[in-house]
Amino acid sequence: MLDADLLAAAAEATGFMPADEGAALAQAALAAPDGPILEVGSYLGKSTLYLAAAARVRGGKVVTVDHHRGSEEHQPGWEYHDPHLVDPAVGLIDTLPGFRRTIAAAGAEDVVVAVVARAEDVARLWATPLALLFLDGSHTDESAQRDLAGWAPHLTVGGVLAIHDVFADPADGGQAPYRIYRQALDSGTYTELTGQGSLRLLRRDR
Template identity: 35%
Template structure:
């Protein structure tokens, strides 16, 4: 299935994932080698789950463990129930057999989880302590060379708590290399220990992120923002 078709499938699926972010998740899932499974923390109604599953179908066909209590999160202000709609959307997209839902919060799920993880996508509660706890709990499950990605950590869609956790525990960590960002998603590769050059590259990417975020905050004209983004791409 091509990207245009997936965009069409997910267009009416409720969620806060852009098409470009969806394409990134598709690429990350497709690039998995089958050395572990794919875990998503925070599925909501399945938009990101569908992108991950479609990418995995094109690659090693790793299963997607979609972890969500389906009762919303503190930022929603009240409890909701999204599981039925999640299942309906997964079925409609034709990825039921690729997805294993776990109706728990991430800290409950991790205590019983035994599979190695090759790709971890964190999009759960957005408070700083919650993001830090998700990363700390799941980090040991991720294989060396695996990818960890965070939604709402950069750009126009960033949340302060997520951004702070990612800056402190990813960009400035000695356990990540090749840290990059696409719109609001930050992602990097887990390593036992990065070297000086890799740490320097991560700090350089952080600088690029700060510049990009500053430009977004200025509400510059669209043509100016486009030129700026092209320059950033050339610098990466």
């Protein structure tokens, strides 16, 4: 059973993860094999709390990797830009303070390990097999491809690859997550599990 307090905190947190997709992500993490859970792209920590609701019950950790300077869509002039997230000292997006507040307010600091860096840099240094890998970083093709190429090899056999914002129809959303989802599925390495909404879940078979 998932941690009810963290589920409730996740549902109330600021972010772009619908509650039904977040619950599905948490259940997938709970059912994953032994090992750490890793999230690429944390924003303000909403999806992190869904993963933490599983990690606490599992007795494990959630590692989040994000440079916290915002994705392309968070920059000035783009659809999801929030001027309140700009650090006036440097003139750049900084989501780390909001992320830390979210995790602290939910009482999840004991299960969340935040790595502030570019995902591709950390992937080159990573060595521990992952139980669940959640890709929800920048949605450009270049970045999404880097995330898949850099992190999928670290997923243990039987582990779960979760990809967010997967839309088959371009009218519903950007296509980069859909393309890496298709690439992973078409590789023959994964079997698709039951997802929810724009969340796709794949089990690594080999």
